[in-house]
Amino acid sequence: MIEGILVEGLVYSLMVLGVFITFRILNFPDLTVDGSFPLGAAIMAVMITQGSSLWLGLAISFLGGLLAGIVTALIHNKLKVPNLLAGILTMTMLWSINIRVLGNRANLPLLRQTTVLTHVRNMAAGVMSNAVALLIFFLAVTLIAKLLVDVFFRTDLGLTMGAMGNNEQMVIATGANPETLKLIGVGLSNALVALSGAFVAQYQGFADVNLGQGIIIAGLASVMIGEFLVRSNRIWVLTSRAVVGSILYRGIMYLGRYYGYFINLTPNDLKLITGLLIIVCLVVTQIRTDKPKALVTVPGAAGDKLPQSGSGETIPAAGPPSATATATESGSVGRAP
Amino acid sequence: MIRLESVSKVFNPGTVNENTALRNVSLSVREGDFITIIGSNGAGKSTLLNLVSGTFTPSAGKVFVNQADVTRHPEYKRARYIGRIFQNPLLGTASNMSLEDNMTITYRKGFKGPRISLNHAMRAFFKERLEQLDMGLEDRLKDNVGLLSGGQRQALTLLMMVLSQPELILLDEHTAALDPKNAQIVLDLTMRFVGQYKLTTMMVTHNMLHAIHYGNRLLMMDKGEIILDVEGEEKTTLTVDKLVQKFHEIRRRTFESDEVLLSETE
Numbered sequence: 001m002i003e004g005i006l007v008e009g010l011v012y013s014l015m016v017l018g019v020f021i022t023f024r025i026l027n028f029p030d031l032t033v034d035g036s037f038p039l040g041a042a043i044m045a046v047m048i049t050q051g052s053s054l055w056l057g058l059a060i061s062f063l064g065g066l067l068a069g070i071v072t073a074l075i076h077n078k079l080k081v082p083n084l085l086a087g088i089l090t091m092t093m094l095w096s097i098n099i100r101v102l103g104n105r106a107n108l109p110l111l112r113q114t115t116v117l118t119h120v121r122n123m124a125a126g127v128m129s130n131a132v133a134l135l136i137f138f139l140a141v142t143l144i145a146k147l148l149v150d151v152f153f154r155t156d157l158g159l160t161m162g163a164m165g166n167n168e169q170m171v172i173a174t175g176a177n178p179e180t181l182k183l184i185g186v187g188l189s190n191a192l193v194a195l196s197g198a199f200v201a202q203y204q205g206f207a208d209v210n211l212g213q214g215i216i217i218a219g220l221a222s223v224m225i226g227e228f229l230v231r232s233n234r235i236w237v238l239t240s241r242a243v244v245g246s247i248l249y250r251g252i253m254y255l256g257r258y259y260g261y262f263i264n265l266t267p268n269d270l271k272l273i274t275g276l277l278i279i280v281c282l283v284v285t286q287i288r289t290d291k292p293k294a295l296v297t298v299p300g301a302a303g304d305k306l307p308q309s310g311s312g313e314t315i316p317a318a319g320p321p322s323a324t325a326t327a328t329e330s331g332s333v334g335r336a337p
Numbered sequence: 338m339i340r341l342e343s344v345s346k347v348f349n350p351g352t353v354n355e356n357t358a359l360r361n362v363s364l365s366v367r368e369g370d371f372i373t374i375i376g377s378n379g380a381g382k383s384t385l386l387n388l389v390s391g392t393f394t395p396s397a398g399k400v401f402v403n404q405a406d407v408t409r410h411p412e413y414k415r416a417r418y419i420g421r422i423f424q425n426p427l428l429g430t431a432s433n434m435s436l437e438d439n440m441t442i443t444y445r446k447g448f449k450g451p452r453i454s455l456n457h458a459m460r461a462f463f464k465e466r467l468e469q470l471d472m473g474l475e476d477r478l479k480d481n482v483g484l485l486s487g488g489q490r491q492a493l494t495l496l497m498m499v500l501s502q503p504e505l506i507l508l509d510e511h512t513a514a515l516d517p518k519n520a521q522i523v524l525d526l527t528m529r530f531v532g533q534y535k536l537t538t539m540m541v542t543h544n545m546l547h548a549i550h551y552g553n554r555l556l557m558m559d560k561g562e563i564i565l566d567v568e569g570e571e572k573t574t575l576t577v578d579k580l581v582q583k584f585h586e587i588r589r590r591t592f593e594s595d596e597v598l599l600s601e602t603e
Contacts, residue, residue: 156449159438163431170431174501175417175446233433233481 003131005254009247010138011203012218014145014196016226016246017239018189019219024238025153026185027165028076031087033193033219035094036068037212040194042101045108045207054116058198065194068094069187077179091212098209107208115202134203141199145192146239152188153235161185162235193219214271221274222249224281252277338537339366339389339505344398346384346561358384360561361398366505371531371538373548375580376558382541385558386507389539391415417446420503420536422494422511429494432483436474436493437463439482443497470496470526488519492526499530506531508540524551549575559588 015037022030040061047057068090076086102108117134124133152158164171164181171178193215201207226245230237256265256273265273346359359381366372374382387393388400391412400408407415422429430439440463441455460478467475470492474485482490491511498506508527512520528551531538542548548555555572557565557580564587567575 151453152451154455155451155453156441156445156455157451159434159442159455160449162434163439163442166431166433167428169423169428170443172413173416173421173429173498174443175413176448177411177413180448233435 001254003135005251006247007131007134007138007203008254009250010135010142010243011199012196012222012250013142013243013246014199015193015215016219016222016242016249017145017149018192018196019216020223020239020242021149021189021192022186023220023223025162025165026182026189028083028182028186029087030069030072030186030189031084031216032068032072032090032094032186032190033087033216034212034214035091035098036065036190036193037197037200037215038098038207038209039064039068039094039101039212040197041201041207041211042098042108042197042209043194044198045110045201046101046103048110048113048115048202049108054114054119058116058195061194061198062191065197066187066191068194069190070183072190073179073183073186077182095209102207102209106210107206109206110202111205116199117202138199142243145195146236146243149192149239150236157181157184214274217271217274217278218249221277221281222246224278224285225249225252228281228284249277338368338370338403340364340401341385341388342399342401344388344395344400346381346388346393347396350396357561359388359395362561362563363398364556364563364566366537366539368504368537369535370554371552372540372554372556373552374539374541374556374558375543375545375548379560380558381561382558383509384561386421386509386539386541389505390419390421390507418504420498420501420506422491422498422506422508424510424513426487426490426494426514429497430482430490433481435479435481436467437478439493440497440500444500446501466496466500467493486519488515488522491515491519491523495523495526495530499534499536502534503536505537505539508538510541510543513543545577545580549577549580557584559584564588 015033019030019033022028022033043061043064044057047060048054072083072086072090075081075089076083079086081089099106117137120133120137121130124130124136127133128136153162160171160174160176161181161184163174164178164185168178171181197211200211222245223242224245225248226241226243229241229244232238232241253270253273256270257267260266260269341362341364343361343363344359345357345361348354348356348358358379362381362385364385374385376382384393388395391400391407391410391414394408398408399406402415402418431442437455437460441459442449444459445454463478464475467478470489472489472492474489474493477485482493485493495511511527512523515523524547527540530536538552540552549572553572554566554568555575556563565580565583
């Protein structure tokens, strides 16, 4: 059970990293995810059934996601459409495209096909159990992806993207074109999401056009849960907590699925739970930002046990609601140096 | 260096909200000029800067930079040689990033690729430059900019802009949102940097004393037109009274604006 939750959390954590990049770093709420996730799954499944190289399959899934993100960014940039609508447009169009990719089918099973995971299991055979092998494999994949994201956002390009999510005017002032940055950022985010979809398809043993339904909400919930853990402005902490958030989210969903029947919950209620989870997260962050100091003394407040690491020197970078940032800013303006 | 050729800017043309912000304005800014611009609200000062920076494209007329027609160039392209500071200190820096990250981004102009340029040498360089501000910021490289005061942020914005070596800087009432003490600090820094780096400057201000005291050239605007352009000896002998008098002669009405009147008494 615990391995299952961990593996599932790690498989989806690539998607959560993608959602984190758009929602928190670029400040570009991107709903393309609901389409690019099954796109990655569909591409991978088709390439596997056609016997292509698995590496190639992963690469094409990655590129597919990249392209989907670029389409969204282009619609937003060129037609001056709000980013939410641009994402919904691409997501809707991707539904049809995904069915085309799957060969005019809604799903494609991968039973008895050789997937990346088959190789992992074969390599681990006799040394460790399947579950542990998968856990180690996905841990490695997630770590590599996370480290690459960390390094990317330490580069000049990545830093500029971070600044854009915070202050687009400043990025324009540096002579960089925000449109280009959005193209790259949203593209990379969806590439990660599609890669996650490719792994999920192999892990679950099928690709389905509805695999992406509500995935954006799951990703957002994971990001928000992670944000309760630590406050920081360091990118490696931010990505780490996104990964941990993904695992915690899967854990909560697992509890809902297996113990929910005690209170008459069915798997159909999971979306409701996810939605409520996000609302609770929003409410708690609201309370935290309203009375940041009272938190420690208010008994039973959700933030009680949370480590307030370096509260004096860092504010939650790209913190949950923008209220955090504005509160700090207005507080500091006009204070003598 | 910068030349505006009979530019006009009309907002919401053809609607009931039609508003002519600039009317057939021509202006030539020479290299090394320090131009102060005054005028009451709605006179077109900010619109003038926005046309130079490329935030707006003019409804009519052309903008030239070093003889090249840049009328259609987007703002981010012009930003490579034009630095700008706004009234709002929050607009120049990214509040949820550290000082060093902010400086890394703004240090060089243009699109930056995926390479890491923030290293020890760079940090030392930033530190040394921050010391010039004399605000103790050199010890806070890792702090988020959001923790700085408005005055500190505006001073940092100024420093970051100067480091990127612009040819022309546009100051849009950049001290107006600060308390008097910080406003003076930032203004002094501005003058120091302008002299040190020989920057061509256009400064919008509501403060007539500042407009008279600083710079080598003064523009007075009213209702979308430049009604007065003085420089040289004529400028050095200007006083607030003379300026108000001049406005009256040209426009045949009293020069009234709460901000301007208030700032006279400062």
